[in-house]
Amino acid sequence: xxxxxxxxxxxxxxxxxxxxxxxxxxxxxxxxxxxxxxxxxxxxxxxxxxxxxxxxxxxxxxxxxxxxxxxxxxxxxxxxxxxxxxxxxxxxxxxxxxxxxxxxxxxxxxxxxxxx
Amino acid sequence: xxxxxxxxxxxxxxxxxxxxxxxxxxxxxxxxxxxxxxxxxxxxxxxxxxxxxxxxxxxxxxxxxxxxxxxxxxxxxxxxxxxxxxxxxxxxxxxxxxxxxxxxxxxxxx
Numbered sequence: 286x287x288x289x290x291x292x293x294x295x296x297x298x299x300x301x302x303x304x305x306x307x308x309x310x311x312x313x314x315x316x317x318x319x320x321x322x323x324x325x326x327x328x329x330x331x332x333x334x335x336x337x338x339x340x341x342x343x344x345x346x347x348x349x350x351x352x353x354x355x356x357x358x359x360x361x362x363x364x365x366x367x368x369x370x371x372x373x374x375x376x377x378x379x380x381x382x383x384x385x386x387x388x389x390x391x392x393x394x395x396x397x398x399x400x401x
Numbered sequence: 402x403x404x405x406x407x408x409x410x411x412x413x414x415x416x417x418x419x420x421x422x423x424x425x426x427x428x429x430x431x432x433x434x435x436x437x438x439x440x441x442x443x444x445x446x447x448x449x450x451x452x453x454x455x456x457x458x459x460x461x462x463x464x465x466x467x468x469x470x471x472x473x474x475x476x477x478x479x480x481x482x483x484x485x486x487x488x489x490x491x492x493x494x495x496x497x498x499x500x501x502x503x504x505x506x507x508x509x510x511x
Binding site: 335 | 435441442444448450493495502504
């Protein structure tokens, strides 16, 4: 069982829709991540939150808008997506974003997004 | 920024050994190894922190050569359950980025 919960598991949306992905963890982790993964490719870093503040934005298009309302919750708001944005979106958390803490990433099972 | 792994894919018979390599062009602080089975989330295997460090986890072990910015994952006496895609994950001393390598697909057959 994963300790990071992502909802929904599957999402189909049109290019004009607005939807949100949700990620939740109750392990007391202070760092949360969004990754995008295409088939047969590695997870691609999108955003990093540390102590509820956006720490890293890997030049992600503005049609993806992250939000961290509290230390346990991470959202990804989607608007005007393109078909090429179809992918598995993975959320991960770890104790601290700082590398000196040597903490592993814990992943949720992901949201499979299809943009039509 | 993304580390390069080799080989891209490998097929083993049960009981055979394999080595997966991860190489970075940037100075690394630590290297993680993860395994992802089809349709599932990546699962943490181990972390290596220092140059030359080696760690083991059952019949899976790894080494990290900090000077060469390389890490290797060793799978001995492979089992069917070892099948999946292996990713190294890397980070530098500063900055909060965590990047995954290009991945190695490992298939163990009876």
